[in-house]
Amino acid sequence: MGAEELATRFFEAGEARPALNAGELGTLAASRLFRGVARERLLERLKPNGEVSLRPGAVLLEHGQRNANIYLLVAGRLAIFLDDDARIPVAHVEPGECVGEISIIDDEAASASVVALEPSRLLVTNAAHLWELMADEPAVALNLMHILAERIRRNNVAVLESYRQQAQLRTISTMDPVTGLHNRRWLNDMFIRQIDRCARARLPSCLAMLDIDRFKSVNDSYGHQAGDRVLAQVARVMLKQLRPSDLIARYGGEEFAVLLPETALPAAVAALERLRLAIGQCQTAIAQRATIRVSVSIGIAQWREGWSLDELIQAADRALYDAKQAGRNRVMLAQESA
Incomplete structure (x- = not known):
């Protein structure tokens, strides 16, 4: 000056x-x-x-x-x-x-x-x-x-x-615009918190990885807008079928992650079987007078003491791979949880 x-x-x-x-x-x-x-x-x-x-x-x-x-x-x-x-x-x-x-x-x-x-x-x-x-x-x-x-x-x-404004920015940064679900960034924070809470209380928790079967063919045959409608429809069914306490996130592409806190493996399997059936019965409008149905494959793992979130996800992901290899449209358990 x-x-x-x-x-x-x-x-x-x-x-x-x-x-x-x-x-x-x-x-x-x-x-x-x-x-x-x-x-x-x-x-x-x-x-x-x-x-x-x-x-x-x-x-x-x-x-x-x-x-x-x-x-x-x-x-x-x-x-x-x-x-x-x-x-x-x-x-x-x-x-x-x-x-x-x-x-x-x-x-x-x-x-x-x-x-x-x-x-x-x-x-x-x-x-x-x-x-x-x-x-x-x-x-x-x-x-x-x-x-x-x-x-x-x-x-x-x-x-x-x-x-x-900061809260809005945080929300935007942790939300997936296609499905309205939380994204992987949110998952990495909130899933860890819930797993730690359950571990301290000596309560079980299970994580599921869910993948839409043959999703690439939907995009190839009907276009990416149709693919987005399918993703959004699957997300809506998940929100309706799962409990408010369950954490749902879009993991990436056509893959979703679900954490079921305070839930042992038998209850988690039952809940995800109901979800699989509900998704398979749902029709998605992709064009005028045209609808399609999709199926999902699901892999489940129960948290084990000493596991990190990444290790839990990897176990559920291996179970998801097994479900795909076994013919898709099914729920499979991680070998570590069987």
Whole structure:
């Protein structure tokens, strides 16, 4: 920041302060900070310690900078940024508004950066004078409380919106757009959590790998849009047939993974047999007046002490391979679980 961008002058003791013109006085008198203070009283009690002139782009306050003054904007426009690298301001400062007051109240460094958007002029008042002014004019203290409360509320709204956006991004990053199921990224986190929970409670858990039989021929014969419809239909049947506590994810391609927590092998086999039959009975519309049915092959493995998620998936995947080799459209157990 060059000297030509910002000019600050502090008044010497006994030096005559430059008079506010009628427009500037009217701006301050009408501001929220001085609401309820008569113009005559404001002219008498407001004793700035200096003035600042800013060119566009000049930085008045930097995030983390120590500050002992409150700045009253009498002309121009400022922007507030949460840090030096931010490109979008979180707020704007208009004539009659102030900045720097938080640093005075909590005696901490500036919580944001303040930059001029256009040629601006500000009056500078130090902490001691601000406290005197509030003691003499209680309305100023009350107004400042209202201003700070509004800023806190506005910041809370901004933080909440940020949390919502982050949650949406997390959801997008862990969802499969074709099926509406969670994806492999989510699986790698949530499956491990549930397996660990069951292990700590000494409860069984089973994992199944499910593959749509001859799915490539569906894509080759009817196109990828038809293939997507089949994937989505299989996902809907899985959500309907399995328990809310069961975890379902699209593993990749035409393959799905299902974790059945707190479930021993016999119950898991029964649940997945019901699922296999339900998928086989379901028809998927692929074109006008045209429907197809698909079957699925399923491999199941029960978690064993000391196994990682990858080892559990590999065991279920080997069982899935055995189901394919045995003629498809069946449920097979991993040899480790048999």
